[in-house]
Amino acid sequence: MRIESPPDCGIPGIGLRQIERSDRQAWFDYLRLPEVYERTSWNVQLSGDLDSLFDGFESIAPTSPRRLAVVDLASGRLAGTIGFHTVSDINRTAEIAYDLAPSHWGRGVASRLCDLVTRWSFDTYGFVRVQGTVLIGNDRSDRVLLRSGYQHEGLLRSFRMVRGRPGDFNMYSRLSTTSEV
Ligand SMILES: CC(C)(COP(=O)(O)OP(=O)(O)OC[C@H]1O[C@@H](n2cnc3c(N)ncnc32)[C@H](O)[C@@H]1OP(=O)(O)O)[C@@H](O)C(=O)NCCC(=O)NCCS
Numbered sequence: 035m036r037i038e039s040p041p042d043c044g045i046p047g048i049g050l051r052q053i054e055r056s057d058r059q060a061w062f063d064y065l066r067l068p069e070v071y072e073r074t075s076w077n078v079q080l081s082g083d084l085d086s087l088f089d090g091f092e093s094i095a096p097t098s099p100r101r102l103a104v105v106d107l108a109s110g111r112l113a114g115t116i117g118f119h120t121v122s123d124i125n126r127t128a129e130i131a132y133d134l135a136p137s138h139w140g141r142g143v144a145s146r147l148c149d150l151v152t153r154w155s156f157d158t159y160g161f162v163r164v165q166g167t168v169l170i171g172n173d174r175s176d177r178v179l180l181r182s183g184y185q186h187e188g189l190l191r192s193f194r195m196v197r198g199r200p201g202d203f204n205m206y207s208r209l210s211t212t213s214e215v
Pocket of ligand 1: 168
């Protein structure tokens with residue numbers, strides 16, 4: 035589902051807009067870096083492997099995934115993405131997902147966007163719960179969710195395949211009823 039009116043991000047030098055197929059190569063260029071994919075379930079060999087995701091982002095189905103491009107305004111380059119998948123319109127829940135190019139790590143961009151986009155999703159989509167799942171060992175992402183007002187709920191054993199092997203994931207969630215960090 036396209037996001038025609040993203041939130042104002044309020045981070046100097048950073049903008050948010052709908053991700054487009056023209057972002058595919060720039061997204062792939064950092065997703066293929068070991069430091070980016072190795073603590074996630076990403077398994078992208080070719081830029082074309084992202085095409086099915088874009089099909090979802092363009093779908094009008096109420097359960098379709100949504101994704102924003104995080105843009106470095108000075109260069110115009112793609113600095114990251116953030117959005118939702120595993121959307122349930124019946125339960126009004128979704129899972130958040132995000133990634134940044136390593137050039138933009140360590141500045142608090144992901145944490146501030148995770149907080150902002152989660153709060154925005156409660157108002158915009160009516161989600162009552164947004165969850166985040168983090169592969170064991172992805173400490174940076176654990177800290178992003180905790181800084182963004184998510185609570186740790188437990189460990190999901192063999193929850194998702196990680197390049198052919200079952201991986202254990204930490205489960206976090208943030209509820210609309212406790213939306214203040
Ligand atoms: C997960 C990921 C987005 C986290 O990136 P990050 O740079 O660590 O996260 P942030 O942008 O929130 O930056 C936080 C860091 O910036 C620092 N920082 C600087 N200014 C800050 C500010 N104003 N606010 C918050 N943190 C700030 C913090 O100290 C923090 O470092 P620390 O965790 O070592 O204390 C990034 O590592 C990534 O893209 N990884 C690959 C993909 C991935 O794992 N995605 C998530 C799958 S679950």
